[in-house]
Amino acid sequence: MRSTTRMSTVMLAAGLGLALFAGGAAAETKPAKELFGAAKLPSQSAAAPIGSYAKGCMAGAIALPTDGPTWQAMRLSRNRRWGNPELIALLERFSLDAAALGWGSGILVGDISQPRGGPMLFGHASHQIGLDADVWFTPKPATPLSPQQREDMPFTSMLDKSKFLTVDSRRWTDTHARVVMQAASYPQVERVFVNPAIKKKLCETWRGDRTNLGKVRPIYGHDEHFHIRIGCPAGASNCKPQARVGEGDGCDKSLAWWFTEEPWAKPKKDPNAKPVKPRQVMLSDLPKACAAVLAAPAAAGSEATMAYSEPAAVAAPVQNIEAIIQQAPKPLPELGPTPLPRPFD
Numbered sequence: 457m458r459s460t461t462r463m464s465t466v467m468l469a470a471g472l473g474l475a476l477f478a479g480g481a482a483a484e485t486k487p488a489k490e491l492f493g494a495a496k497l498p499s500q501s502a503a504a505p506i507g508s509y510a511k512g513c514m515a516g517a518i519a520l521p522t523d524g525p526t527w528q529a530m531r532l533s534r535n536r537r538w539g540n541p542e543l544i545a546l547l548e549r550f551s552l553d554a555a556a557l558g559w560g561s562g563i564l565v566g567d568i569s570q571p572r573g574g575p576m577l578f579g580h581a582s583h584q585i586g587l588d589a590d591v592w593f594t595p596k597p598a599t600p601l602s603p604q605q606r607e608d609m610p611f612t613s614m615l616d617k618s619k620f621l622t623v624d625s626r627r628w629t630d631t632h633a634r635v636v637m638q639a640a641s642y643p644q645v646e647r648v649f650v651n652p653a654i655k656k657k658l659c660e661t662w663r664g665d666r667t668n669l670g671k672v673r674p675i676y677g678h679d680e681h682f683h684i685r686i687g688c689p690a691g692a693s694n695c696k697p698q699a700r701v702g703e704g705d706g707c708d709k710s711l712a713w714w715f716t717e718e719p720w721a722k723p724k725k726d727p728n729a730k731p732v733k734p735r736q737v738m739l740s741d742l743p744k745a746c747a748a749v750l751a752a753p754a755a756a757g758s759e760a761t762m763a764y765s766e767p768a769a770v771a772a773p774v775q776n777i778e779a780i781i782q783q784a785p786k787p788l789p790e791l792g793p794t795p796l797p798r799p800f801d
C-alpha cells in the first residue's frame with residue numbers, strides 16, 4: 457500500500473511540480489505532530505471529528521472568538537482555539553452560565569485543538585478531534601485581558617503544594633465547585649477532568665444532585681484548569697466514542713487509588729535495558745481520512761487572527777492519561793478511607 461502511495465505521489469509531483477513532492481515526502485518522514493502543528497487554518501469541509509480523542513484529527517473546525525461577552529481565549533499564540541462547532545457552542549453557553557453563577561465575568565478558555573486537530577508539538581495527549589477544551593480555574597476579570605496579558609498570566613493551582621494532594625482552602629470556593637458541576641451538567645458533556653484532590657473535595661462537599669458527579673473524573677494535573685470533553689456529535693460516523701462513565705458518583709475505590717503510591721511511583725528502570733527512543737506517531741498511524749484533512753485547502757474567510765508562532769518546547773510529562781481514563785477501577789486492598797459524602801463544614 458505504502459509503495460503505491462509513494463508512486464502516485466511521485467507521479468503527481470512530476471505533473472505538478474517540486475512543491476507537492478516535498479510535501480508528500482515530508483508526510484512520510486515527519487512525525488504527525490509536526491505536520492498538524494504547522495497547519496495554521498482549518499480544512500474547508502463539513503465539520504467532522506475523525507478518530508479518537510488521543511489519536512485523530514478534525515475537519516471543518518471553527519474558532520472560538522478570542523473575545524466574547526463572557527469569555528476570553530488564552531495563550532493566543534498557540535493557535536489552539538479550534539473545535540467542533542458543537543463544542544464551541546457549548547463553551548459559549550457554559551460561559552454565560554458560569555458568569556450567572558458569579559464566576560467573575562465569565563470563563564478563560566485554554567487549549568481546545570489545533571486548526572486541523574491531530575497530535576501536538578507539546579502538551580496534551582488528547583485534544584486531537586475538537587471535542588476537548590481546557591477552562592482555567594481563574595475567572596475572567598471584569599477588565600478584559602490584553603493579548604499580552606493572556607500570554608503572560610500565570611496559572612493558579614488549586615492545590616496546597618505543601619501537602620499531598622490537598623485542595624488549598626484559601627483558593628477553592630463553593631463557586632469553583634458549582635462551576636465544575638455546571639460543566640458536568642450538560643448532556644453532551646461526557647467527562648470533566650480535574651485533579652484527584654479536587655474530585656475528593658467535591659465528593660466531600662457537594663450537597664446538590666450527585667447524578668453528574670460521576671462525570672467528574674480524577675486525572676494527573678488539572679489543578680490549574682479543568683478539562684471539558686463532549687461526546688461524539690450525532691451523525692459523526694468517523695468519531696470513535698469512548699466508554700461512558702459508570703453509574704454512581706465516582707467517590708469510590710477508583711478515586712481512593714489516586715491517594716495510594718501507585719499512580720505517583722516512578723517507573724522501575726531495568727539498568728541493563730538499552731534506552732529505547734519512543735516511536736513517533738506518524739500520519740500513517742492516524743485514521744486514513746486524516747491525510748485528506750491535512751491536504752485539504754484551508755477554509756476561506758475563516759477568522760484565524762493569530763499567526764502560528766512555534767512556542768518553545770516545554771518538557772511537560774506526557775503520562776499515559778488515556779490508558780488511565782479507560783482503565784476499569786481496580787479492586788484495592790484496604791488502603792485508608794474512601795472519601796464519603798459529607799456536608800459542608
Ligand SMILES: [Zn+2]
Nearest residue numbers: 580589590683
Ligand atoms: Zn486538557
